[in-house]
Amino acid sequence: MSWIKVIPFNQATGKLKSIYDKIKGPNNQIDNVLSIHSLRPHTLVGHMSIYKNTLHHSNNTYPNWFLEFLGTYTSFINDCDYCYKHHFEGMKRFLNDSEKANILKFHIENDSLDKILNEKELNIIDYTKNLTLKANSITEDNIKKLRDLGVTDGEILEINQVVAYFNYANRTVLGLGVNYDNETLGLSPNNKDDESSWSHK
Template identity: 55%
Template sequence: MSWIKVIGYKEATGKLKKLYDRIKGPNDSIDHVLSIHSLRPHTLQGHMMLYKNVLHHPDNSFDKWYLEFLGTYVSRLNSCDYCEKHHSVGLKNNLNDPAKYKELKEAMISEDFSQVLTSKEIAGVHYAVQLTNSHDTIVRNDLEVLREMGLNDGEILEINQVVCYFNYVNRMVVGLGVQLEKDNIGLSPQSNDSNDWSHK
């Protein structure tokens, strides 16, 4: 499952068990990206709060499929197979358009988004790439370019937070050798309630 010890659902007690009960999926399954926190439950709690509010909050401006797309693409850039596969399923489910999903997957490979995204969405992708691959080159004017492409400051922040979250989790997963589950790939919290962390 990983390169460090992980406490499974059946062995969990105390705070960890309570957190597991909030995030478990079918058959008491716990995503490996979450169970990797088991030796430090407080970081699992922090991870879930960040994840739920950055990616699944009803006050986000962008459609959930676009945020999932950004997360999938950033994971691809970071060679994080685990997150790319999980969030590719999230992208597919939230998009609910098999043809566009296929086009987006192909665009990630070709790195040509001109036929599948709006100019505003593409501007967000360019920022995501720069933030992931060369964050130290970003200057104030880069945000002016985003504004010129139609993004407001709240939307810029939204993209920034999604991209930063995925850079965090990609490095955690790769750095600890977290392996992909055999079942239930792509489950996520679906409720608009920020306190509902259950995976469905």
């Protein structure tokens, strides 16, 4: 599962058990990216709060599939196979269109998104790539370009936070050897109107 000790669901007690009960999925599954926090439950609370509020909140403007697409792309360019596969499945589920999901996957993997995305979407991807691989290269001009293409400041913040979250999650996974053994991929919180609803379905 990982390179450090992890407390599984059936051995959890106290605060950790109460958090696990809140986030568990079918068959008491706790995604390995979350159970990796089991020795420090307070960081699991932090992770879940950021994850739910950046990716699965009703006040987001962008649809879930698009935010999952940004996460899938970020994870791919970070070589984070765990998050890439998890969030591709999440994107496909929210799209409810396997053909479109597989087309996006093909173009992510072949660095050819310019063949299927419009100018605004490509500039969002460019911002995503720069924030992930060379954040110090971003200038106010990049923000102005997004704004000129019709992306609002609130949407720019939304994109920034989703991409920043995935870089955090990718580094958690890659730095601790988290894998997806015995996991159902693509589960996520469904109740976007309740910030405290963390259960995975």
